[in-house]
Amino acid sequence: MTTRIPLPRISLNVGIVGGGMAGLYAALLLQTHGHRVRIFEGTDRVGGRVHTHYFTQEKDQFFEAGAMRLPHSDFQQYTFDLISWLHSFDLQSDRKVELIPYVLTSPGNRLYVNGVRSNGYQVSSITPQSINWDVPDEYKGQTAGDLLMKAIGGFIKKLEDNFEIGFEDLVKNWDNFSFRFYLVDVLRWPTSVIDFVETVTSQTNQFALSVPEMVMQNMDFDTKTWSTIKHGMSRLPSAMSYLVGYKNITYGARVTGIKNTDVGKVTITAIGYNGRIDATFDKVILAIPPAALKMIADRPRWSIPKEVAIRSMHFEALYKMGLRFKTRFWERVAPKSTRGGQSTTDLPIRWIVYPSNGMGEDGPGVLLVYAWMTDATTWLPLMPTERRSLALFCLAQMYNGEVDTRTKTKIDVYDLLIGTSDAVWSTKTATGDAMFLPGQFASRFEAARQPEDNIYFAGEHLSYHHTWIAGALESGHKAVCDMIGKVSPLKGLLRTGHPEQYPHHIPKLDPTLPPEEAELDYGAPLLLGSRGDEATPDVEYQFSPHEPLFKFNDGWAKSDHDSAAKFPLDLGGDPRHAIGVEITHLAGPGAGSGRWQAIRE
Numbered sequence: 001m002t003t004r005i006p007l008p009r010i011s012l013n014v015g016i017v018g019g020g021m022a023g024l025y026a027a028l029l030l031q032t033h034g035h036r037v038r039i040f041e042g043t044d045r046v047g048g049r050v051h052t053h054y055f056t057q058e059k060d061q062f063f064e065a066g067a068m069r070l071p072h073s074d075f076q077q078y079t080f081d082l083i084s085w086l087h088s089f090d091l092q093s094d095r096k097v098e099l100i101p102y103v104l105t106s107p108g109n110r111l112y113v114n115g116v117r118s119n120g121y122q123v124s125s126i127t128p129q130s131i132n133w134d135v136p137d138e139y140k141g142q143t144a145g146d147l148l149m150k151a152i153g154g155f156i157k158k159l160e161d162n163f164e165i166g167f168e169d170l171v172k173n174w175d176n177f178s179f180r181f182y183l184v185d186v187l188r189w190p191t192s193v194i195d196f197v198e199t200v201t202s203q204t205n206q207f208a209l210s211v212p213e214m215v216m217q218n219m220d221f222d223t224k225t226w227s228t229i230k231h232g233m234s235r236l237p238s239a240m241s242y243l244v245g246y247k248n249i250t251y252g253a254r255v256t257g258i259k260n261t262d263v264g265k266v267t268i269t270a271i272g273y274n275g276r277i278d279a280t281f282d283k284v285i286l287a288i289p290p291a292a293l294k295m296i297a298d299r300p301r302w303s304i305p306k307e308v309a310i311r312s313m314h315f316e317a318l319y320k321m322g323l324r325f326k327t328r329f330w331e332r333v334a335p336k337s338t339r340g341g342q343s344t345t346d347l348p349i350r351w352i353v354y355p356s357n358g359m360g361e362d363g364p365g366v367l368l369v370y371a372w373m374t375d376a377t378t379w380l381p382l383m384p385t386e387r388r389s390l391a392l393f394c395l396a397q398m399y400n401g402e403v404d405t406r407t408k409t410k411i412d413v414y415d416l417l418i419g420t421s422d423a424v425w426s427t428k429t430a431t432g433d434a435m436f437l438p439g440q441f442a443s444r445f446e447a448a449r450q451p452e453d454n455i456y457f458a459g460e461h462l463s464y465h466h467t468w469i470a471g472a473l474e475s476g477h478k479a480v481c482d483m484i485g486k487v488s489p490l491k492g493l494l495r496t497g498h499p500e501q502y503p504h505h506i507p508k509l510d511p512t513l514p515p516e517e518a519e520l521d522y523g524a525p526l527l528l529g530s531r532g533d534e535a536t537p538d539v540e541y542q543f544s545p546h547e548p549l550f551k552f553n554d555g556w557a558k559s560d561h562d563s564a565a566k567f568p569l570d571l572g573g574d575p576r577h578a579i580g581v582e583i584t585h586l587a588g589p590g591a592g593s594g595r596w597q598a599i600r601e
């Protein structure tokens with residue numbers, strides 16, 4: 001039987017700043033409850049920290065510059081529910097979001113730490129003894145995994161039993177302490193043991209984060225089954241933006257001003273190469289990282305705790321380089337070939353992640369190196385070509401001289417390289433990932449999430465699950481609930497199964513239908529923009545073009561019901577102002593031309 005959710009008496013016009021996962025999710029949720037949205041995205045693409053870089057359009061020639069894997073834990077249900085919700089639509093094949101297994105660890109993964117080569121499959125089984133790490137005798141035979149679980153297992157158990165009580169307890173008792181302090185002063189671990197566990201299971205200085213942050217990060221990794229998205233994680237924001245409706249998104253629009261109006265609405269100012277737009281909405285969601293929000297100077301001043309939170313919530317840099325080689329040599333090398341998973345080293349590259357897509361295939365393949373925190377920031381001052389040289393130098397230490405079992409030739413990563421693309425997620429561009437310092441869950445989190453008049457806040461940093469897509473979705477859901485009252489998250493009709501098994505017909509999206517008629521027969525009145533888009537008709541806006549070329553309506557475009565479609569869909573961005581990620585492509589000798597080239601995105 002079909003339950004229809006009635007259209008709300010008042011359909012709100014909501015401006016959303018940021019087209020990342022939090023912003024897109026909030027937009028879809030609002031639309032399914034009959035509200036209209038316009039997303040302002042500063043760059044020329046949606047997805048934010050979900051960003052697949054495609055070296056070529058050939059199969060599996062990509063790397064994930066941002067999010068790459070999804071653990072099947074209870075806490076990640078937001079993401080899987082969203083994906084099954086997307087399955088309710090008859091999306092065309094290049095927008096379908098299909099899960100494939102992600103291999104977290106695999107036989108043949110390596111460990112190269114302290115100059116010792118060891119088996120990195122199940123890296124948590126490494127003991128200090130096995131890699132000559134000098135620790136007091138009673139610790140020599142203990143594995144990194146056991147040590148870590150002894151430290152945090154009790155906290156994780158409490159969270160699993162009852163998340164709310166467990167988390168409150170964790171914050172009340174331990175938030176003011178760094179994880180390192182807890183290990184030294186409470187568990188009395190010697191520094192050498194702490195350094196061993198940190199080096200092998202995480203990244204340099206990660207134990208400087210708060211106890212709750214470390215517990216949450218490890219809890220999410222303590223999951224057996226993982227997935228990734230076939231053909232790249234960008235499929236997810238791409239499908240979402242299609243459903244939001246292309247005409248409801250303005251790209252290249254960096255928001256620089258937010259004002260409360262006298263009649264209780266909110267005006268957003270966005271700029272780009274093509275001009276400036278001022279648009280007034282009933283309500284606004286700011287789904288951008290705090291470093292980006294902080295730099296919007298022209299906005300209301302909120303409470304002291306809120307302003308301190310915006311200034312201080314801690315983010316850490318992340319660094320990834322995708323390297324495309326002529327062969328998937330890591331799958332063919334003797335004796336330690338591998339399919340998927342990751343190797344660990346104390347060399348600057350820290351982790352080598354092997355692709356879970358295209359395993360066993362012939363032809364070129366892409367692997368990536370991945371560093372967090374201090375291990376990431378040390379890459380940033382280097383020139384792109386230096387970064388490439390360093391990555392290759394480290395990979396050569398891991399593989400050069402070993403034999404490719406198929407060609408019987410020696411592996412030389414320099415010769416095999418076709419090209420690189422590296423992604424710098426740094427606080428310079430207002431990203432990285434939220435990783436809270438001591439005291440920040442207790443003193444910053446609630447203040448930062450609190451709505452202010454008609455302004456609401458979202459982003460992974462405002463959820464319990466930092467560094468995950470699920471956290472961004474959870475925050476988008478909370479912002480929408482704060483705005484319109486409690487609503488359910490987006491869920492598929494069935495939790496599992498293929499679209500063909502859904503009990504209702506799968507609606508075809510018909511762009512000619514007006515939105516009011518475009519209802520899914522299982523319920524929500526759908527204002528999804530891909531059908532009957534009318535681009536927020538009641539929104540008052542002014543567009544001030546930089547160039548006469550863009551002049552229409554005597555130099556100002558003002559919305560009304562007849563000319564609503566003129567709402568600019570791209571302000572052109574501003575190449576001088578980097579938002580999000582800096583991506584640099586370098587062609588290697590294997591690219592064909594023999595010249596090594598650099599292209600900056």
Ligand SMILES: Cc1cc2nc3c(=O)[nH]c(=O)nc-3n(C[C@H](O)[C@H](O)[C@H](O)COP(=O)(O)OP(=O)(O)OC[C@H]3O[C@@H](n4cnc5c(N)ncnc54)[C@H](O)[C@@H]3O)c2cc1C
Nearest residue numbers: 018020021022042048049067068069255459460468469472
């Ligand atoms: C390297 C890396 C690896 C990761 N790995 C995983 C993983 O394996 N699994 C997982 O689940 N998660 C992973 N994550 C985390 C996940 O990607 C993020 O938690 C999530 O995507 C954050 O979404 P968001 O909407 O909160 O923020 P964002 O994605 O940062 O979105 C914010 C958007 O706002 C835009 N913006 C910023 N300022 C302005 C402005 N002034 N005006 C207009 N627009 C603006 C930005 O361009 C961006 O599109 C990873 C992240 C990174 C960086």
